[in-house]
Each structure stands twice: as C-alpha cells, then as structure tokens.
Amino acid sequence: MKPSSFVTAMAAVLVLIAAQHAPLAAGRGPRVIIVGAGMSGISAGKRLWDAGVRDLLILEATGRVGGRMHKHNFGGVNVEIGANWVEGVNGEKTNPIWPMVNSTLNLRNFYSDFDGVVANVYKENGGLYEEEYVQKKMDRADEVEELGGKLAAEMDPSGSDDMSILAMQRIFNHQPNGPATPVDMVLDYFRYDYEFAEPPRATSLQNTEPTATFADFGDDAHFVADQRGFETLVHHIAGQYLSTDNAGNVVDPRLKLNKVVRGIWYNRRGVVVSTEDNSRYSADYVIVSTSLGVLQSDLIQFNPQLPDWKIIAIYRFDMAVYTKIFLKFPRKFWPTGPGKQFFVYASSRRGYYGMWQSFEEEYPGANVLMVTVTDRESRRVEQQPDDATKAEAVAVLRRMFPGVDVPDATDVYVPRWWSDRFFRGSYSNWPIGVNRYEYDQLRAPVGRVYFTGEHTSEHYNGYVHGAYLAGMDSADILINSVFNKVEFKVRGKYDDLQAAAEAM
Incomplete structure (x- = not known):
C-alpha cells in the first residue's frame, strides 16, 4: 500500500x-x-x-x-543487571519505594558503605594508596561540591546560568587542568560518573548540586539482593x-x-x-x-x-549507559570483611574497570565480583566479545593484586542496555x-x-x-x-x- x-x-x-x-x-x-x-x-x-x-x-x-528492573541468574544466584539500589534513605522525607521494599515485600537489602572507598583505592600497578592521602583528596572534593551547591542556589531558575560540574570545578580551581593523577581521576569518577553515568563535563551543576534524591530522602543507599528480584x-x-x-x-x-x-x-x-x-x-x-x-x-x-x-x-536530554559486569571465580582472592565491600582501581584511563564490588553478605559463597563501567567504556565493551571483556577485567585484578594468585574467571555476564533496541541505554542524565x-x-x-x-x-x-x-x-x-x-x-x-x- x-x-x-x-x-x-x-x-x-x-x-x-x-x-x-x-x-x-x-x-x-x-x-x-x-x-x-x-x-x-x-x-x-x-x-x-x-x-x-x-x-x-x-x-x-x-x-x-x-x-x-531485571534479575539474571549468574553463577547460581539471581543478580540485578539493571536498577539495584534504593537510593535516598533515612532522610526527613520517606522515599516512596523504601517502605514497599523494606517492609511490605521484605526484599533482602544491604546498606552500601561508600565511605569505605577511601581505604580501598588501588594503584595502577598494585598496592593500596595511603588512606590519609586519599581522604585529603576526598575532603577537597567535598569542599568544592559544597561550594558548587551554593553557586547553583544562586543561579537563575530558567537554567540560563547553568554550567557543567566540570566548569564549576574549574571556577573553584579544583583540578584546573584536569585530574592530575589516576587517584584524582578515579575519585572524580566515583563521585559523578558512578552516579550519573556521564562525566562532569556533560552533567548540569544547577540540577545535581545538591541531588534532589539525597537532599529530600537522605544520603543512604541500600543494595537490593533478593533472589525474588x-x-x-x-x-x-x-x-x-x-x-x-x-x-x-x-x-x-x-x-x-x-x-x-x-x-x-x-x-x-x-x-x-x-x-x-x-x-x-x-x-x-x-x-x-x-x-x-x-x-x-x-x-x-x-x-x-x-x-x-x-x-x-x-x-x-541524555540517555546514559551504566553497565554492571559480573565475574565468577573458582575461589575468593580479594580482601573481605568490614569496610571491604567496595574497592577501586585507579587507572590512568578514566572509567577503565574502576569501581568494584564484592558480595560477601549479599551472595555468600557465590565467588562473584561486579565491576561497573559507564558511558564510552560501556559502549566499547558492548561491542566486543565477552571473552575479551573477561580477559581485560581479570588483567586489571592481577595488576591490583600483584602478589596474589588471581585465577581466571570461570564466567562473565555483560548486560547490553545500549545495544538493546527496547531500551537504548540505562537511564537519563x-x-x-x-x-x-x-x-x-x-x-x-x-x-x-x-x-x-x-x-x-x-x-x-x-x-x-x-x-x-x-x-x-x-x-x-x-x-x-x-x-x-x-x-x-x-x-x-x-x-x-x-x-x-x-x-x-
């Protein structure tokens, strides 16, 4: 016709x-x-x-x-390949999702201790940075973020004065020529890309400082790890x-x-x-x-x-890509215990297998690690074979732990939200x-x-x-x-x- x-x-x-x-x-x-x-x-x-x-x-x-919101069976457990956290908990207002998750449905969830990140930042070629050194850099980033929030509050509500988070950082002379070291870069990534799935140059200052979710509902985040999904x-x-x-x-x-x-x-x-x-x-x-x-x-x-x-x-508006890559190992080789839930790889390449998470409480005995990539790295890994991604991720772990016998991963799962015609990305920024x-x-x-x-x-x-x-x-x-x-x-x-x- x-x-x-x-x-x-x-x-x-x-x-x-x-x-x-x-x-x-x-x-x-x-x-x-x-x-x-x-x-x-x-x-x-x-x-x-x-x-x-x-x-x-x-x-x-x-x-x-x-x-x-989608569970996937990997390594004998159901993991969340999409939305995973209830973000914004324990504030003056109640996140409407939280009572349903925590009381009505009683979905298993775990507090995410992101404060412990400063003690678990690994150098590009192995070994930990001194916690005090990392904490000083984090404190300075906190200070600049607070200044950015005050600047945002003074902006015209029309958005005509808005700027990127990156521009705000430059105004306050924070890393004026860009992150000078791998640890500077990965902490910047942790604060912004890991949350918004895009770098500070792409993200609005006026509408993310402060982020309404945390300002309204509280700073805590709870990781949902229930086998029902x-x-x-x-x-x-x-x-x-x-x-x-x-x-x-x-x-x-x-x-x-x-x-x-x-x-x-x-x-x-x-x-x-x-x-x-x-x-x-x-x-x-x-x-x-x-x-x-x-x-x-x-x-x-x-x-x-x-x-x-x-x-x-x-x-x-931007449709961002946030990819949680899951790796299964025959045994544990990474540090475990209190304060070890998250660990960070400070690569000289922004966003290169930087944010790692273990699941000692969430999926006990599963020997599964998750590493998160975003934006360009997400698009890159979606277009290569999973075996290549597995090899890259294991190579990073071996650099992080040079004195440890890091085995090959037995399995890998790479969600492909960007390539999926029914989604074309993870969430908006x-x-x-x-x-x-x-x-x-x-x-x-x-x-x-x-x-x-x-x-x-x-x-x-x-x-x-x-x-x-x-x-x-x-x-x-x-x-x-x-x-x-x-x-x-x-x-x-x-x-x-x-x-x-x-x-x-």
Missing part, C-alpha cells in the same frame, strides 16, 4: 474509533493503552485504575514485566489491579507481552497502536512509557510526526541548561498521546522512585484532562523570573 493510501486508511480507522467511543462523552471511562510494563507504565496503570479507569491494555515489547516491586504494584498467579506473576489478559509497538496513529478522536506482529489496537488515549533512548530511536513511528517542540525536548520548562515539554501530551518514564521526573530522573512517581504524575495529567477538563500547561521558561520581577 502506498504511504498516502495507508494514511487515508488509518484516518478511516480513527473515524471508526470515534464512533465506537462516543459513550465517552456520556461519562464512561476512557480506553487507555499503556506502552511498556516497566515501573512507570505499571505505576501509571495503577493510578488510572484507582481513578476508575478500568478499560486498560498494556503492551510490553519484551517477554516480562519490569523494564530496567528487585522487579518483584513492579509485580507487587501491578498485582493491585491486574490478576496474578500464586507466585505473584502477572497473568492478566490486559497485559500483552512480546508486543513490540512500531506505530502510533493519533488525531483528536482517538489512537491506533500497531505492533510488529501486524496487530492493531484502538483506544481513546495512549501513554508511552518507553525509555528516553527508545524515544530518541526510530523504533516507534508517530503519525502525524510529533511537533517540533516535542522532538526538540526529547533530544535535549540531566544535561546543562535544562529546567522545568523542558521537563514540562518532555512530559506534556501531544493530543491524545501521553508520555511517562523516569526521564519525565523533574526532580528524580534516573531513579526507581523517579519512575514510580512519574507514572502517577502522567496518569494524573490524563485524568485531569478527561474528567476535570483541565489541560496540561507548559509553564514558560522565564515565568519564575517574571513572577519575581512583578513581586518586587
């Missing part, structure tokens, strides 16, 4: 939908399709259900529920409105797995969603909960094309110069097409609680439009400035 004929045919389909959905005006709840069964999509569905919207259909591209949380939320089996798995016919959405047609009367298996589903509205990386790819075609302002907003205006644009609906995901969370993008709250927020936008006739309004970029001026 020619493109013009196809468009005409789809227009006819939409007219038919309008006739089928005429009762909507008489008070019946709308039909809503949710694209994606990750945290945001499932959270949005729960919010709609609680508001009385019963006609829901969830289309998930993969064969499972959970999205970027962190994704159990998503199943728990889904089970509050979808049918599940005795094991808690969603078996509701309103959830369709292995349905790869490739097209969304929309007009003022309704939507049609097409999938790769040539199925079509009609509804009044659609909520797209795919990752930002998918929105930036060509997986889903919108017809008509999304407006320019929406496309620009989608591309204003807040780039320079973006403020609430761009976030409003990112989550704003286009006609009957709504958007959600951790990338639409103004304060908590990149985190599990951000995805959870974003799903509810986007559902509320739809609910307000349908039932209260309140349309979502994108606030102007300089509204805060104008309001301040008028108040003077």
